[in-house]
Amino acid sequence: MKPSRTSLKIGELATGQDLELPIFQFEPADITAPSVYIQANVHGAEVQGNAVIYQLMQLLENCELRGKVTLVPLANPLGINQKSGEFTLGRFDPITGVNWNREYFDHKVDVAAWYAEHSHLADGELIQAYRAMLVERCQIRLQSEWGVTTGQQQAVMLQRMGHEADIVLDLHTGPKACKHLYCPEYDAEAAKLFSIPYTLLIPNDFGGAMDESVFCPWWQLSEYVGAQGRELTVPVSAFTLELGSQEYIDLDDALVDAKGIMAYLSHRGVVADSVPAAPMQRFACYLKDYKKFHSPMGGMVEYLAKVGQPLVAGEPLANILRLDQYGSSKVLTPLCLSQDCVPVLHFASASVYQGTELYKVMTNVFVMTNSE
Incomplete structure (x- = not known):
């Protein structure tokens, strides 16, 4: 089956041109399985997700599908085109300074009031009504008489498509990073299926990202309904897949991750x-055990700890070179941590201010599953 292609207008440039997203969709004649929404490249420099979508579409063309699959590569045209010299700067909205992946809408649903009006519905009807409400609230947000920012316009339009699906995958990368997965705690078993060695188990709370904007309202409904004595399994799954480092694509590695998504x-x-x-x-580790290490001084950094490789307490994390201190003991400062960890990502540049987030590391790491 070949995918259909459409486009979606998400904004306008100052010169009047439309900003459009390409949308690819596989829709089998007989739909008997969950629907899927996958997007990539919300941060301008994080391009590997596009390669994964490319490989995934080729796999989907040659298999039997039972559910609708919608794919949105190049999901942030403004960020992708936000260049300075050879670098892509598209992590933050240049107008507001807000992280592009923190522009999503927090519905703040009054679950008790909503459920009081809909408690008579059967589970399937209840899910359908709640989904329709989330989609409608996105539309209302977009139509505010006061308008929305450029970043919110884009984000809420993406979020609206996400709310229409049962499974949402948001494809990202880090600056210099190993593969890792953000997975809600209630859906931890799913992490054993993707081709990703490290998982961050995140609380079921809204923190501004796409995956949270999708699953949090459903988790809240499930929790409230459960407290009323009615069991309702969270019907929606949403994950952020971090697929390595930014400003780089690898089609062979993209095929590995596409096969993990297929699994x-x-x-x-x-x-x-x-x-x-x-x-x-x-x-895996819990998000509370995912630590940021900030540089204690400015200077030039030699990154010693390799991402994705366990680091024993006391082993060198990095060296800070300060040539202005040449001739003194401060010219080279080794940096170490006092606990075992797994470095997951580090800052892209070797030139840093004091306080720069040098590394993010997993601590209190545990095994989810052994090799099969």
């Missing part, structure tokens, strides 16, 4: 073919 879709019944999860050790 998850197979497990959910979206893909009729049986696709096994890649055999690998998978490790």
Whole structure:
């Protein structure tokens, strides 16, 4: 099956040209499985997700699909085109300074009031009504008489498409990073299916990102309904996949991650073919144990700790070179941590201010599953 292609206008430039997104969709004639929404490149320099979508579409063309799959590469045209010399700066909205991935709408649903009006509905009808409400609230937000910012316009339009799906995957990368997955705590078993060795288990709270904007309202509904004595499993799954480092694509590696996504879709019944999860050790920590290490001084950094490789307490993390201190003991300062960790990402540049976020590391790491 070949995908259909459409476009979506998400804004206008100062010179009047439309900003449009390409949208690809696979829609089988007989839909019997969850629907899927996948987007990539919300941050301008994080391009590997586009390569994964490319490989994934080729795999989807040659399998039997039971659910609708919508794919949105190049999801942030403003950020992608925000260049300075050879670098892409598109992490923050240049107008407001807000992170492009923190522009999503917090519905703040009064779940008690909503459920009081809809408690008579059967589970399927209840889910359908709640989804329609979330989509409608996005539309109302976009039509505010006071308008919305450029970044909010884009984000809420993406979020609206996400709310229409049962499974949402947001594809990102880090500055210099290993692969890792942001996974809500209630859906931890899903992390064992993707081709990603490290998982951050995040609380079921809204922090501004796309995945949270999608799953948090459903988690809140499920929790409230449960407190009323009615069991309702969270019907929506949403994850952020961090696929390595920015400003770089690798088609062979993209195929590995596309196959990992296929394994998850197979497990959910979206893909009729049986696709096994890649055999690998998978490790995790809770978000509270994901620590930021900030540079204690300015200078030039030699990054010693390799991302994705465990670091024993006391082993060198980095060196800070201060040539202005040449001839003194301060010319080279080694940096170490006092606890075992796994470095997940580090700052892209070797030139840093004091206080720069040098590394993010996982602590209190545990094994999720062994190699199969």
